[in-house]
Amino acid sequence: MKLKLSLFGITKEIVGSSELELTAPDTQSVAGLMEQLRTEYPKLRELTSCAVAVNSEYAADEYQLHERDEIALIPPVSGG
Amino acid sequence: MLIELTDQPIDVAATIAAVEAEGAGAVNAFIGTVRNQSTGRPVVRLHYEAYDAMALHQMRLVAEQAQEKWPMLQKIAVVHRKGTLEIGHVAVVIAVSTPHRAESFTACQFIIDTIKKVVPIWKKEEFEDGQVWVAAHP
Numbered sequence: 001m002k003l004k005l006s007l008f009g010i011t012k013e014i015v016g017s018s019e020l021e022l023t024a025p026d027t028q029s030v031a032g033l034m035e036q037l038r039t040e041y042p043k044l045r046e047l048t049s050c051a052v053a054v055n056s057e058y059a060a061d062e063y064q065l066h067e068r069d070e071i072a073l074i075p076p077v078s079g080g
Numbered sequence: 081m082l083i084e085l086t087d088q089p090i091d092v093a094a095t096i097a098a099v100e101a102e103g104a105g106a107v108n109a110f111i112g113t114v115r116n117q118s119t120g121r122p123v124v125r126l127h128y129e130a131y132d133a134m135a136l137h138q139m140r141l142v143a144e145q146a147q148e149k150w151p152m153l154q155k156i157a158v159v160h161r162k163g164t165l166e167i168g169h170v171a172v173v174i175a176v177s178t179p180h181r182a183e184s185f186t187a188c189q190f191i192i193d194t195i196k197k198v199v200p201i202w203k204k205e206e207f208e209d210g211q212v213w214v215a216a217h218p
Contacts, residue, residue: 008131009202010213048218053200056134072131072200078214079128079135079160079201080112080172080192 001026003033003065006072011050014043024065030054031061037073048076082157083139085130085201090159095173099155104177108184110192112172114165118214124206128162128171131200135160138199142191150187152178158191160201 005020012018022040024033030052038044051074052059058074065071082098096109114126143156154177161171174191178184203214 006131008200009129009204010216013213047216053131053134056137058198072134074131074200075202075213076215077196077198077200078203079130079199080196 001028001065001067003028003067003069003071006070008072009075010047011044011073011075014041028065029061030059030063030065033065033071034061050075081140081143081155082159083136083143084159085132085135085139086159086161087163088161090161090170090173092170092173095157095159096175098157099175099177101154101177103179104154105179106181106184107175107177108181108188109173109175110188111170112192114167114169114171116167118205121207123167124208125167126165126171127204127206127211128160128165129202129204130160130162134200139195142194142198145194146176146187146191149190150178150183152180152183153187154178156187156191158195160195160199162201 003022003024007015007018053072053074054069099107117123139158143158147153157175159173174188176184176187205212
């Protein structure tokens with residue numbers, strides 16, 4: 001399946017774009033997606049953390065992604 | 081409940097006024113401003129980036145959590161700035177109103193502390209000689 005990701009902050013710099021389209025196995029979990037991304041972009045491993053948000057909610061590692069999900073990488077937040 | 085993310089200067093007085101309530105004997109506000117240094121290095125300015133839809137959603141969830149923890153909370157306002165901010169600019173304003181002062185202080189602190197943990201807003205510090213995304217690296 002095809003997944004579309006939004007990127008912010010340092011993840012946008014690492015990937016070099018604010019959006020990323022990639023092909024993932026038909027059953028892909030959040031943890032699996034992160035592993036796929038870390039293989040492609042090893043610099044993601046250097047972050048203190050990197051969460052995944054699906055449809056504006058933090059998603060658990062085992063969450064199974066769907067093609068229409070709005071997915072975003074969430075590097076360590078630093079608002080306030 | 082006033083929840084806002086803006087690229088315009090925050091009207092601090094209006095944000096505080098938004099939580100005034102007849103049943104409230106206490107209004108507590110936290111005003112986060114841009115300071116001129118970070119871990120001893122002079123900061124020139126800050127750049128805030130947000131995942132707008134999720135940031136607003138998470139800001140609202142934090143305010144709702146506060147409302148559940150302190151049911152006596154009368155009103156809550158959370159306004160966060162994004163974009164480029166100079167030294168002294170206001171980055172965030174949290175205001176709450178409660179019947180008595182004790183809950184007002186604790187609820188306000190809970191909201192800002194939780195926002196800093198969960199709301200997808202990122203800060204990039206600009207120094208004389210470079211830029212760093214805050215908290216990204218160990």
